[in-house]
Amino acid sequence: MDGVLFVVGSGAKQLMHAQAVNSHNLANVNTIGFQADLANFRTQVVNGAGHESRAYAVAEDVGARFDKGTIQSTGRPLDVAVNGDGWIAVQAPDGSEAYTRAGNLRININGQLLTGGGHPVLGEAGPIVIPEAEKLEIGQDGTISVRPVGQLPNTLAEVGRIKLVAPAQEDLVKGGDGLLRTRTNAPVPASTEVTLISGALESSNVNSVEAMVDMIGLARQFEMAVTIMQTAKEMDEKTSQLMDLG
Known part of the structure; x- marks a missing residue:
């Protein structure tokens, strides 16, 4: 029994x-x-x-x-969706590099670019900081361009590029904070193959x-x-x- x-x-x-x-x-x-x-x-x-x-x-x-969620258009300049396979690199609370597909970005009072969950978005040289600007655009390759305050309408300056990565799915594990990391916790090199859709968001899968x-x-x-x-x-x-x- x-x-x-x-x-x-x-x-x-x-x-x-x-x-x-x-x-x-x-x-x-x-x-x-x-x-x-x-x-x-x-x-x-x-x-x-x-x-x-x-x-x-x-x-x-x-x-x-x-598997991928549904792409929904929002028209908001700070909203981005990963097109196909790939991830946005962010800084986890412990300082390590982690990955997400949540592209509802925002800028805090210090000019730091954050995800909706409050994680700093990483660029080529660490967390991205956006200077005060009248306009902001995010390109397909993750390039962030702004029109500085007081400049002509056609004046755009590149201030950073979002790090986009494409690690193998079997190398990723999900943490309790909802972020993905590699099994060795080692950073993944940036990929030029990953692109973004500006003004759109990916829903939950x-x-x-x-x-x-x-x-x-x-x-x-x-x-x-x-x-x-x-x-x-x-x-x-x-x-x-x-x-x-x-």
């Missing part, structure tokens, strides 16, 4: 983990550039003395989905209908696991009663 409880009890625990991952995805269905998290299950045998007859379920975070169906399915599986545990308990109690009669 303990074999049943090993499998079902651990399975119920991991189903709760899967439900948490799915709920997190659903909560970010409207988050710009969000990459949905994935979770997987495998069976792990209990090692030890005697015959290995006990097993339990293990949930594994297998990374993120890298979470399918809300699929996530809702998964939520219902996981809830039913959890209920089934609880029912099996309750049945195992009742069978154990009946077995004990029969033993007492003997």
Whole structure:
């Protein structure tokens, strides 16, 4: 009977983990550039003395989905969407280089270019700082041009270039902060193959209908696991009663 409880009890625990991952995805269905998290299950045998007859379920975070969200036009000069494969390089809170597809950029009071999540956008020489200007344009190659205050309408000056990278998907892992990093945490060289779409944003790649169906399915599986545990308990109690009669 303990074999049943090993499998079902651990399975119920991991189903709760899967439900948490799915709920997190659903909560970010409207988050710009969000990459949905994935979770997987495998069976792990209990090692030890005697015959290995006990097993339990293990949930594994297998990374993120890298399919693309929908490109939506906004017309806002600071909004950019990555065209095809590729990422925008940003500075993570710990100072390391990380990557995102969230292109809802903004400029803080110090002139620093930030993502919507507050992460500094990296250029060729570190975080990009934008001087005070009357107009700003972001080119397909990430080049940022501005018209300084008081200059003629056709005067544009290049002030930086957003670092765009194209690492292999299998080399990327997603952190708890929602940013992607390489498995070795080493910076990736800039790529000239990655381009941006100015005045547009990429939506989350979470399918809300699929996530809702998964939520219902996981809830039913959890209920089934609880029912099996309750049945195992009742069978154990009946077995004990029969033993007492003997």
